[in-house]
Amino acid sequence: MATTLWILSLSLSLSLSLVFLSVSADTHKSVTDNPADELVATLNNNRTAHKESALYDNPGLACIALQYIKAYQGSCGEVGGEDAKKPAESQFAETFAPNCGVQVSTLTQITGRLLGCETKYVSPAEAFSEILMKNSKSLEILYSKNHTELGAAVSGSDGGAPYFWCVLFSNGKSNSSFVLDGGVAKISKPGCFSGANDQCSSADDWSQTRRLWPYAAGLLIALGHAFG
Numbered sequence: 001m002a003t004t005l006w007i008l009s010l011s012l013s014l015s016l017s018l019v020f021l022s023v024s025a026d027t028h029k030s031v032t033d034n035p036a037d038e039l040v041a042t043l044n045n046n047r048t049a050h051k052e053s054a055l056y057d058n059p060g061l062a063c064i065a066l067q068y069i070k071a072y073q074g075s076c077g078e079v080g081g082e083d084a085k086k087p088a089e090s091q092f093a094e095t096f097a098p099n100c101g102v103q104v105s106t107l108t109q110i111t112g113r114l115l116g117c118e119t120k121y122v123s124p125a126e127a128f129s130e131i132l133m134k135n136s137k138s139l140e141i142l143y144s145k146n147h148t149e150l151g152a153a154v155s156g157s158d159g160g161a162p163y164f165w166c167v168l169f170s171n172g173k174s175n176s177s178f179v180l181d182g183g184v185a186k187i188s189k190p191g192c193f194s195g196a197n198d199q200c201s202s203a204d205d206w207s208q209t210r211r212l213w214p215y216a217a218g219l220l221i222a223l224g225h226a227f228g
């Protein structure tokens, strides 16, 4: 038993490093090492290419986006389709803000949301175009002039899949909305959110299994494309 486990973990770490070598080359051009930050960069690049303003990346709002994901408790089926559910409005003040250290009095209107869930981990750019932009209303939300700021988050669920991606938009002012106690967002794992300048793809952010799966799944997809 012990030997089997050891071999298993050896091959896991081998494949982890192989996968890192092969994938890091094309996913590593980002601002920071954080998929949520990369998603924001992709989204803002798309907006500016479309002559819309780039939106301020608000860490308080982004932390709330991660809480928003957690409210689904891993149920992909509740994200879209007939069983679609939305966390109750009251949860923003009662749960999300306190969990993030966001001052409740600074909660501001949410002017849009993009939410997607996938069983495979994909790159932030793919999550943007292949998951979040697939809904018919997505483009309207993306290019809306109503937003001034946004926050993005991504999280796996227990043991890895499914992966949730969420972008929340607001019309608040950057320095007076979603204000964080002491200026720092409470980090809660697993998951990554944007705007806080924190690295979020290293060992303490996704557990070892969670880290392996994202990259392994990404590799499988890439291979599928290369040979498909």
Ligand SMILES: *[C@@H]1O[C@H](CO)[C@@H](O)[C@H](O)[C@H]1NC(C)=O
Pocket: 046, 049, 050, 128, 129, 133
């Ligand atoms: C912006 O995103 C939309 C939706 O994915 C896509 O159709 C469009 O080509 C993108 N624009 C640019 C400039 O990348």
Ligand SMILES: *[C@@H]1O[C@H](CO)[C@@H](O)[C@H](O)[C@H]1NC(C)=O
Pocket: 111, 112, 140, 141, 144, 145, 146
């Ligand atoms: C922008 O806000 C106005 C006024 O609240 C609303 O009627 C409109 O639907 C919003 N546009 C989008 C794209 O959400």
Ligand SMILES: *[C@@H]1O[C@H](CO)[C@@H](O)[C@H](O)[C@H]1NC(C)=O
Pocket: 175, 176
């Ligand atoms: C908020 O931003 C505005 C505009 O940039 C600035 O005039 C104001 O002093 C800022 N307020 C605080 C509390 O930083």
